[in-house]
Amino acid sequence: xxxxxxxxxxxxxLCSKDQLDLLDSVxxxxxxxxxxxVSLPQIIVCGDQSSGKSSVLEAISGVSFPVRSxxxxxxxxxxxxxxxxxxxxxxxxxPHQARTESERLALGSFHxxxxxxxxxPSLIENAKAAMGISTHGKAFSKDLLRVEVSGPDRPHLTxxxxxxxxxxxxxxxxxxxxxLVQDVVQSYMKEPRSxxxxxxxxxxxxxxxxxxxxxxxxxxxxxxxLGVITKPDTLVAGSESEALYVALARNLxxxxxxxxxxxxxxxxxxxxWTLEDRDIKEENFFSQGIWEVLPRSLLGINNLRGRxxxxxxxxxxxxxxxLIDEIGVKSSACRSRLDKLGYPRATLVEQQLYLIQLSQxxxxxxxxxxxxxxxxxxFGDAKSGPGYQKRLRAVVQNLNxxxxxxxxxxxxxxxxxxxxxxxxxxxxxxxxxxxxxxQNLMKRTKGRELPGTFNPMIVSxxxxxxxxxxxxxxxxxxxxxxxxxxxxxxxxVAYVADSTTSEAIFQKIFKPALNQLLENLNEKTTELxxxxxxxxxxxxxxxFTETLQKLRNERNRKEYSKxxxxxxxxxxxxxxHHCDGQHDLYQLVTALVQRTEPxxxxxxxxxxxxxxxxxxKVALKRFIDDVAVEIIEAKLISPLGGIFTPVAVxxxxxxxxxxxxGESEDDRAQRAQLIEQLDVLTKGSDTCKRFxxxxxxxxxxxxxxxxxxxxxxxxxRTRGLGIRSMETMDHR
Numbered sequence: 001x002x003x004x005x006x007x008x009x010x011x012x013x014l015c016s017k018d019q020l021d022l023l024d025s026v027x028x029x030x031x032x033x034x035x036x037x038v039s040l041p042q043i044i045v046c047g048d049q050s051s052g053k054s055s056v057l058e059a060i061s062g063v064s065f066p067v068r069s070x071x072x073x074x075x076x077x078x079x080x081x082x083x084x085x086x087x088x089x090x091x092x093x094x095p096h097q098a099r100t101e102s103e104r105l106a107l108g109s110f111h112x113x114x115x116x117x118x119x120x121p122s123l124i125e126n127a128k129a130a131m132g133i134s135t136h137g138k139a140f141s142k143d144l145l146r147v148e149v150s151g152p153d154r155p156h157l158t159x160x161x162x163x164x165x166x167x168x169x170x171x172x173x174x175x176x177x178x179x180l181v182q183d184v185v186q187s188y189m190k191e192p193r194s195x196x197x198x199x200x201x202x203x204x205x206x207x208x209x210x211x212x213x214x215x216x217x218x219x220x221x222x223x224x225x226l227g228v229i230t231k232p233d234t235l236v237a238g239s240e241s242e243a244l245y246v247a248l249a250r251n252l253x254x255x256x257x258x259x260x261x262x263x264x265x266x267x268x269x270x271x272x273w274t275l276e277d278r279d280i281k282e283e284n285f286f287s288q289g290i291w292e293v294l295p296r297s298l299l300g301i302n303n304l305r306g307r308x309x310x311x312x313x314x315x316x317x318x319x320x321x322x323l324i325d326e327i328g329v330k331s332s333a334c335r336s337r338l339d340k341l342g343y344p345r346a347t348l349v350e351q352q353l354y355l356i357q358l359s360q361x362x363x364x365x366x367x368x369x370x371x372x373x374x375x376x377x378x379f380g381d382a383k384s385g386p387g388y389q390k391r392l393r394a395v396v397q398n399l400n401x402x403x404x405x406x407x408x409x410x411x412x413x414x415x416x417x418x419x420x421x422x423x424x425x426x427x428x429x430x431x432x433x434x435x436x437x438x439q440n441l442m443k444r445t446k447g448r449e450l451p452g453t454f455n456p457m458i459v460s461x462x463x464x465x466x467x468x469x470x471x472x473x474x475x476x477x478x479x480x481x482x483x484x485x486x487x488x489x490x491x492x493v494a495y496v497a498d499s500t501t502s503e504a505i506f507q508k509i510f511k512p513a514l515n516q517l518l519e520n521l522n523e524k525t526t527e528l529x530x531x532x533x534x535x536x537x538x539x540x541x542x543x544f545t546e547t548l549q550k551l552r553n554e555r556n557r558k559e560y561s562k563x564x565x566x567x568x569x570x571x572x573x574x575x576x577h578h579c580d581g582q583h584d585l586y587q588l589v590t591a592l593v594q595r596t597e598p599x600x601x602x603x604x605x606x607x608x609x610x611x612x613x614x615x616x617k618v619a620l621k622r623f624i625d626d627v628a629v630e631i632i633e634a635k636l637i638s639p640l641g642g643i644f645t646p647v648a649v650x651x652x653x654x655x656x657x658x659x660x661x662g663e664s665e666d667d668r669a670q671r672a673q674l675i676e677q678l679d680v681l682t683k684g685s686d687t688c689k690r691f692x693x694x695x696x697x698x699x700x701x702x703x704x705x706x707x708x709x710x711x712x713x714x715x716x717r718t719r720g721l722g723i724r725s726m727e728t729m730d731h732r
Contacts, residue, residue: 052230
C-alpha cells in the first residue's frame with residue numbers, strides 16, 4: 001500500500017472543531033463494536049466488479065491498496081481518514097458476529113500501528129491470512145478490515161468499501177462466493193443509517209448493473225443513495241450511450257435524493273502517478289465535449305470529497321438523537337435479560353438466594369394480577385394477546401360473566417315455547433306437552449296426596465331433569481379458568497426468571513401445584529352439585545314465592561285476556577276500544593270466575609310446574625354465585641400466591657434447589673455475552689451523550705443534487721429534552 005499526497009485547501013474550512021468531534025464520536029462508537037447491535041451513520045461504497053470502485057476510493061482518500069487489476073476487494077474495508085498534525089496508519093480486524101468466541105478473540109487481537117507506510121502491504125496480507133483468505137482457500141470474508149490513516153493532508157471522512165458484486169461464476173469465484181458477497185453488500189445497504197455510494201461503470205449499460213437493483217431494494221425512496229459514474233472516457237462522444245449517462249448524471253433517469261456525480265479516474269495499468277496528475281487529466285476531460293455543460297458541482301474528485309463529508313456529517317447529526325434512543329432501548333433489553341439470569345450461582349446459598357428473589361417477585365406479580373392492579377411493566381399492552389392473559393382478574397371476571405350467561409341460556413333441559421325448532425341444545429316444548437310429561441310422571445310417583453295436589457318430591461324430580469346440563473357447563477367453566485391461570489403462571493415465571501430456570505420451576509413446582517388445584521376444583525364442583533342433583537329442594541328466599549306468584553299471575557293474565565277478547569270481539573287489548581250496544585257484564589264475570597281446570601291431575605301438574613320453574617330460578621342464581629365464590633375464588637385464585645414462596649424455597653432439599661437454580665454452560669455463556677454487550681452499549685451511550693450539547697454547527701451548504709435547494713443544517717435544542725436534532729432551512 002502507498003499513500004499519495006494531495007492538497008486539501010478546499011477542505012480546510014469544511015468542518016469546525018465541534019463537527020470534527022462529532023465525526024470522531026461515531027468512529028469511537030464503531031471501534032467499540034456497537035455496530036453489532038445498532039446501525040451507525042456511515043458511507044458504504046458498493047458496485048459491480050470492475051466498476052472502478054477501488055479507484056473511486058483511492059481518489060477520495062489518497063490510499064492505494066496493492067491489488068492486481070484482475071482481483072477485487074475480498075472483504076469489507078473500513079477506511080478512516082482523519083486530518084491530524086501527525087502521520088500514522090493503524091490496521092485492525094473487526095470480527096463478524098457469526099464467528100465463534102475463540103475466533104473473535106483471535107481476530108480481535110489483530111491490531112498493528114505503523115509510523116511509516118513501508119510495512120503496510122505485508123501487514124494487510126497478514127490480516128487477510130488471519131481471516132482465512134488465500135489464493136487457493138476462502139476467497140471472501142465477512143470480517144471487517146479497519147484501516148485508519150491520519151495526516152495533515154487527509155480529508156476528514158470514514159468510508160466502508162465493500163466487495164464488488166459478481167455477475168457469474170469463474171474458476172476463482174464460485175456460486176457460494178457470489179451469494180456471500182451479495183449477502184454482505186445487502187446487509188450493509190439495509191442499515192437505515194448507511195449512506196449508499198452506488199458506483200456504476202459507463203463501460204457497461206447501467207440498467208444491467210446489480211448495484212442499482214440492490215440499492216433500490218434497500219433504499220426504496222432513494223433518500224440515502226448517491227450515485228457515482230466512473231469511466232466516462234470509455235463512452236463514444238456524441239453516442240446514444242453518452243447521452244444516456246449524461247441524463248443519468250443530471251438525475252433524470254434513476255433518481256436519488258442525493259443525486260449523481262461523475263469521476264474520471266486513472267487506469268490501474270497506467271503505472272506510477274500522482275493525485276495531481278490524476279486531477280489535471282480529470283479537469284481536462286470534463287472541460288470539453290458534452291461534459292462541460294454539466295454543473296461543475298457534479299464533476300471531479302474535489303467536489304465529491306466535499307459532498308461526501310457534508311452528507312456524512314449531516315447524517316450523523318440528524319441521526320444522533322434516534323441513535324441515543326435506540327442504544328437506550330437495546331441497553332434496557334440487555335439489562336432485563338441479565339436481571340432474569342441473575343447473579344452467578346455456583347454455590348447452594350447463591351442458588352437459594354436466587355430462588356427466594358424469584359419467589360418474592362412472583363408473589364408481587366400474583367398479588368397485582370389478582371387485585372387487578374396492572375401498573376407493573378410485566379402486564380404490557382392490554383390490547384395484545386399476552387397482555388390480556390397476564391391480567392388475571394380481568395380474565396377471571398370475564399370468564400365468570402360468560403359462565404353466567406351460558407348457563408342462563410342453555411342450563412335448562414326444556415324451554416316452554418310456542419315456536420318450533422331447537423337452540424343452545426335446549427329442548428323446546430309447549431306448556432301442554434310439558435304438563436302431559438308431568439302428569440305421566442305424577443302417576444308413576446303417586447303417594448297419599450289428595451286429588452288436585454301433588455307430592456312435593458315431584459318438584460325434586462322435575463328440577464333434577466331441568467338442571468341436568470349444569471354439571472357439564474360448570475366443569476367446562478372451571479377447566480377454562482384453570483387453563484387461564486396456567487397461562488398466567490407461564491407468563492409470570494418467564495418474566496422473573498431466565499428460560500432454563502423458569503422451565504424448571506414450572507415443571508417441578510407449578511405443574512404439581514396446578515394438578516392439585518385442578519383436583520380440588522373438581523372435588524368442590526362435585527360438592528356444590530350434589531345438593532342440586534340428590535337433595536330435596538330447599539329455599540327460604542322470598543324470591544321463590546315472588547317468582548311463583550309472578551308465574552301464576554302471568555298465566556292468569558293470559559287466560560283472562562283471552563276471555564275478554566272473545567267477549568268483546570276485539571283482536572287485542574293493547575289499545576283502547578269503543579264498545580257499541582249493550583253487554584251482559586254478569587256473563588263476563590261468570591266466565592272469569594268459572595275459569596277452572598276440571599281435570600284435578602292436570603291442575604296438580606300445572607301447580608308442580610310453576611313450583612319447579614320458580615325454584616329453578618332461585619337455585620340457578622345461587623349456583624352461579626357459588627361457582628364464582630366457592631370454587632373459582634376460594635379454591636383457585638386465593639391459593640395462587642402460596643404456590644411459590646420464600647418459606648417454601650427455604651425448606652426445599654438441596655438437590656431440588658440445584659436442579660432449578662443451578663446454571664448451565666449456556667446460561668454462563670449468555671451472561672458473559674450480555675455483560676459484554678451491555679458494556680459496549682453503555683460506552684456508546686456515554687460517547688453519544690457527550691455530544692448532545694455540542695455547540696451550533698457551522699453552515700455546511702451540502703450539494704445534494706443539481707436541482708436541490710441549497711440547505712444549511714444546524715443543531716437545535718429539542719424542547720424539554722436537551723437533545724440537539726438536525727433542522728434544515730432554505731436559503732433563497
